Amino acid sequence: MVPAWLWLLCLSVPQALLEAQPAELYVEVPENYGGNFPLYLAKLPLPREEAEGQVVLSGDSGRAAEGPFAVDPESGFLLVTRALDREEQAKYQLQVSLETKDGRVLWGPQPVRVHVKDENDQASGHQATATIDVSIVESTWVPLEPIHLAEHLQVPYPHHIAQVHWSGGNVHYHLESQPPGPFDVDAEGKLYVTSELDREAQAEYLLQVWAQNSRGEDYAEPLELHVVVMDENDNVPVCPPLGPPISIPELSPLGTEVTRLSAEDADAPGSPNSHIVYRLLSPEPEEGATGRAFELDPTSGSVTLGTAPLHAGQNILLQVLAIDLAGAEGGLSSTCEVTVTISDVNDHAPEFTTSQIGPISLPEDVEPGTLVATLMATDADLEPAFRLMDFAIDGGNMEGIFGLDWEPDSGEVQLRLCKNLSYEAAPSHEVVVVVQNVAELMGQGPGPGATATVTVLVERVLPPPKLDQDNYEATVPVSTPAGSLLLTVQPADPTSRPLRFSLANDSEGWLCIDKVSGEVHTAQSLQGAQPGDTYTVLVEAQDADEPRLSTSATLVIHFLKAPPPPALTPAPVLSRHLCTPRQDHGVIVSGPSEDPDLASRQGPYSFALGPNPTVQRDWRLQPLNGSHAYLTLALHWVEPHEHVVPVVVSHSGQMWQLLVQVIVCRCNVEGQCMRKVGRMKGMPTKLSAVGTLVGTLAVIGLFLILIFIHLALARKKDLDQPADSVPLKAAV
Numbered sequence: 001m002v003p004a005w006l007w008l009l010c011l012s013v014p015q016a017l018l019e020a021q022p023a024e025l026y027v028e029v030p031e032n033y034g035g036n037f038p039l040y041l042a043k044l045p046l047p048r049e050e051a052e053g054q055v056v057l058s059g060d061s062g063r064a065a066e067g068p069f070a071v072d073p074e075s076g077f078l079l080v081t082r083a084l085d086r087e088e089q090a091k092y093q094l095q096v097s098l099e100t101k102d103g104r105v106l107w108g109p110q111p112v113r114v115h116v117k118d119e120n121d122q123a124s125g126h127q128a129t130a131t132i133d134v135s136i137v138e139s140t141w142v143p144l145e146p147i148h149l150a151e152h153l154q155v156p157y158p159h160h161i162a163q164v165h166w167s168g169g170n171v172h173y174h175l176e177s178q179p180p181g182p183f184d185v186d187a188e189g190k191l192y193v194t195s196e197l198d199r200e201a202q203a204e205y206l207l208q209v210w211a212q213n214s215r216g217e218d219y220a221e222p223l224e225l226h227v228v229v230m231d232e233n234d235n236v237p238v239c240p241p242l243g244p245p246i247s248i249p250e251l252s253p254l255g256t257e258v259t260r261l262s263a264e265d266a267d268a269p270g271s272p273n274s275h276i277v278y279r280l281l282s283p284e285p286e287e288g289a290t291g292r293a294f295e296l297d298p299t300s301g302s303v304t305l306g307t308a309p310l311h312a313g314q315n316i317l318l319q320v321l322a323i324d325l326a327g328a329e330g331g332l333s334s335t336c337e338v339t340v341t342i343s344d345v346n347d348h349a350p351e352f353t354t355s356q357i358g359p360i361s362l363p364e365d366v367e368p369g370t371l372v373a374t375l376m377a378t379d380a381d382l383e384p385a386f387r388l389m390d391f392a393i394d395g396g397n398m399e400g401i402f403g404l405d406w407e408p409d410s411g412e413v414q415l416r417l418c419k420n421l422s423y424e425a426a427p428s429h430e431v432v433v434v435v436q437n438v439a440e441l442m443g444q445g446p447g448p449g450a451t452a453t454v455t456v457l458v459e460r461v462l463p464p465p466k467l468d469q470d471n472y473e474a475t476v477p478v479s480t481p482a483g484s485l486l487l488t489v490q491p492a493d494p495t496s497r498p499l500r501f502s503l504a505n506d507s508e509g510w511l512c513i514d515k516v517s518g519e520v521h522t523a524q525s526l527q528g529a530q531p532g533d534t535y536t537v538l539v540e541a542q543d544a545d546e547p548r549l550s551t552s553a554t555l556v557i558h559f560l561k562a563p564p565p566p567a568l569t570p571a572p573v574l575s576r577h578l579c580t581p582r583q584d585h586g587v588i589v590s591g592p593s594e595d596p597d598l599a600s601r602q603g604p605y606s607f608a609l610g611p612n613p614t615v616q617r618d619w620r621l622q623p624l625n626g627s628h629a630y631l632t633l634a635l636h637w638v639e640p641h642e643h644v645v646p647v648v649v650s651h652s653g654q655m656w657q658l659l660v661q662v663i664v665c666r667c668n669v670e671g672q673c674m675r676k677v678g679r680m681k682g683m684p685t686k687l688s689a690v691g692t693l694v695g696t697l698a699v700i701g702l703f704l705i706l707i708f709i710h711l712a713l714a715r716k717k718d719l720d721q722p723a724d725s726v727p728l729k730a731a732v
Contacts, residue, residue: 024111031086031116038079040326043270044096046076053098053106086116158192165189166211174210181205199229233273235266237322239336247343250312252305259338261301263322277327281319312344312382347442348380350389350435351449358455364421365461372415373454377435388438395432402431415454423460430455465499465541465551466492472555475653478529479562482522485606485623489518489539497543504538519623531561579667580640586632589660591649610646619645640665
């Protein structure tokens with residue numbers, strides 16, 4: 001029989017070895033897992049105080065890590081990156097340590113044994129319960145792996161969880177639990193859990209099993225079993241409550257953090273059941289867009305701005321799915337919501353609705369303060385503070401003639417006149433008005449629409465013409481002939497600008513007015529006019545250079561009874577001569593009478609040709625001034641002889657006739673009259689001179705005829721003589 005001290009020594013040696021290094025971590029992985037990867041397996045007990053080190057995963061005895069395993073340095077979870085096949089490899093032995101950059105080990109190595117479970121070992125809806133067989137080697141307990149039990153198992157109780165066995169003789173088993181728990185062992189060494197476990201009440205138990213003889217004496221030290229109550233994933237992630245909208249400025253840069261979601265899971269901290277990852281559900285990318293408006297970090301829950309543009313005024317509901325089990329299949333999820341409002345920034349410069357206004361015509365005498373033009377500007381920003389505008393005149397206002405008036409919260413500005421205009425100083429103005437925001441502008445600067453040009457034309461103001469009388473009156477006998485001068489309309493200032501005259505309301509057509517001189521004549525005989533009647537017409541006068549400037553006056557004609565014909569006493573006028581064909585000169589006819597009573601009266605004289613049609617055809621009479629007239633030939637040719645031209649003169653209601661004697665004659669180049677004279681004594685007359693010339697020419701012609709006849713006869717005689725009749729010369 002083995003001595004008791006040797007048995008105790010053998011038992012203490014492996015126990016000391018176990019305490020010298022971290023206990024091995026046992027992990028199970030389902031075969032051919034079809035969920036999402038990476039799959040988080042178990043949380044490693046990494047020390048938090050050694051944060052400066054780096055996690056190193058390797059195989060057993062420092063070899064390279066076997067299989068597709070990795071460690072998440074942030075959460076400390078061991079994870080697998082792809083599905084495993086039990087037929088290829090059923091177990092993996094790993095080591096995890098925390099080392100510095102130079103290779104110094106800060107913690108570990110922590111052995112990890114990964115067991116690939118067969119697909120048939122998976123229990124639907126619950127974690128499988130392992131059955132552990134315990135055997136004795138040389139009268140010692142074999143160290144056991146921790147027993148992992150799922151809480152809230154839906155199985156009949158008591159439920160068999162493990163099997164222990166002592167090989168020596170008749171043995172009784174005794175079990176104690178620290179802390180006390182629902183565990184028991186029967187005579188055959190079967191360990192049972194007698195009721196449902198609750199991890200929140202107790203997560204771990206230390207079971208001690210004694211092997212005793214019939215006397216109750218212990219054969220050896222108790223077998224210690226570590227029972228871990230596995231967390232059941234029965235708590236969904238809890239999203240934070242929906243708070244007020246999160247305001248994000250419109251032009252925030254890419255990557256700006258909008259919010260950081262932090263869902264909570266009531267499952268065991270550090271277990272895969274409480275490991276939450278996040279997935280963005282909405283908003284979805286717009287059709288045709290190259291990117292998303294928001295990006296989500298699945299591990300940290302940080303929501304940042306993406307590449308798609310956002311616009312001021314948008315209200316966006318973010319929906320984020322929070323999933324436990326690190327997003328693996330079977331994980332529970334909740335939808336978290338966050339409201340995001342895109343706040344406006346001052347990124348739009350104000351612009352005028354019209355860039356060119358005018359031309360606007362203003363008279364130069366317009367009063368200061370007069371409204372010249374109204375300009376409208378708009379701003380595409382939404383925030384009222386960003387739509388506040390400031391206006392200024394940027395050009396065309398060196399003398400300060402114009403000014404601006406606007407309300408602070410209005411986009412309407414009024415251009416007003418501040419000083420008097422002057423056509424001579426500047427006949428036109430181009431006023432440049434600019435608009436800008438009161439608040440600082442972000443992004444691009446103002447464009448061409450921030451400038452408007454108002455063109456103003458200055459109209460010259462001239463005083464309206466003024467006549468020498470406001471109203472005109474004339475007294476005319478009903479027998480006044482056509483062409484008689486009644487009166488002359490003249491400007492009040494003889495040095496003023498020239499006027500153009502016309503008549504209005506001359507319904508009978510009795511009158512006419514010279515448009516330049518303003519002389520009013522009778523256009524025809526006053527047929528139908530009755531003594532005592534009046535005839536009213538309107539005299540209009542316009543500025544010759546500015547037709548819009550005009551004035552008018554009324555002309556009232558009073559008709560008188562025609563004087564008896566004998567009253568026309570002819571008054572001889574000294575004779576004068578005029579040239580025919582007509583030349584540019586005439587005869588001046590004086591109106592004042594030799595009668596002192598007539599000469600003393602005031603008023604102009606009126607001149608008219610006598611009623612003889614031949615006289616009115618051959619002669620023309622034009623008023624020269626208020627007291628004289630100018631008599632000229634009306635035709636280009638008038639028979640040269642002495643003419644007596646009757647001229648009717650009217651003055652202050654009296655009429656008389658002048659007989660103007662005019663000698664019409666041929667004139668030389670110097671305009672001197674060539675008169676007809678009689679034959680001088682001893683000088684031949686024209687007829688005798690012509691007779692003498694004709695006789696002389698007749699004698700000369702007769703003499704020439706006789707010569708021609710004589711020559712012709714002589715020639716004929718020579719031709720008629722025979723040739724043989726010519727005498728021969730005698731021989732000598």
